[in-house]
Amino acid sequence: MNEDAVINEAKKELSRCGRLMRQAGKRMSELKSPVFDAQPKAPSFANSVESRMVKQIDAENELRDILLAISLCDNKSKQILFDLYVDPNEYSDLEAMDRLGYQSTQYFHYKHRALLRFAEGYKQGAIYEQLQNSGLLAKY
Template sequence: MTQKIDMAALFPEIDENRTASKAMRFLKTDFPKMLRVSGRSITDLKSPIISDMPKGNSFANQAEETIIRRIVADQIVRQTRDAIYHCDAKSKTILELLYLSSSRYGDEQVWEHIGYEKTQYYYYKKMALLSFADAYLLEDLHCYKK
């Protein structure tokens, strides 16, 4: 027997405006922070001293936490880049110019660069943010309708 899948239960209806805003907040705030955290050289850390003697707050714990934060930040950066590259061509171009370019284009610069009118650009930007929210796998960036 073939069992029907309840698509509405698996993929509830999203609030597009709130989802696009959440994705934009992630890309404008969280992503740059993760870039900074992951960009530090791991060789800046001193090797922890291992001892079987009990201690209070040890450097090893601090070093371990810093390494873990760096690894997590690097994973977030890589997943963000991968999610952008999994979007359609228009979305990828918009997101790359806004969030991956060293120049960090503004909205007006992007719509002029790609040759869209302002209204057309904001429609495609919203679609790009929704595509990114769909493709980003480390956190659910969707906001759902109730």
């Protein structure tokens, strides 16, 4: 397995959190699970307000997917991922390491594990599937 490719893709997805929060116009604590309505809808004619609303809803849904994947991780992984990618303070590795009280080797081991676990949970393993389809990863 090409763990470096998986980790890079996980970082890429997680690094979108700040932008997605700004697009959604919400903090993570304000997000709720999506509600699906099976009722048929009349076709609408897009305008700029609807377009912005669609972008906002898409951003909210993407944030929910990221949060769900983080929530499926163990507590150490959750804390590292939250500190680095979700917290608006945008902690650096050194700041997160200090906050959590880990030595360098221990911290980077946990960070590595956290990114792999995130990749497993994100959209039911979509990162692994994407890398397999591109030929960068053998079946896991």
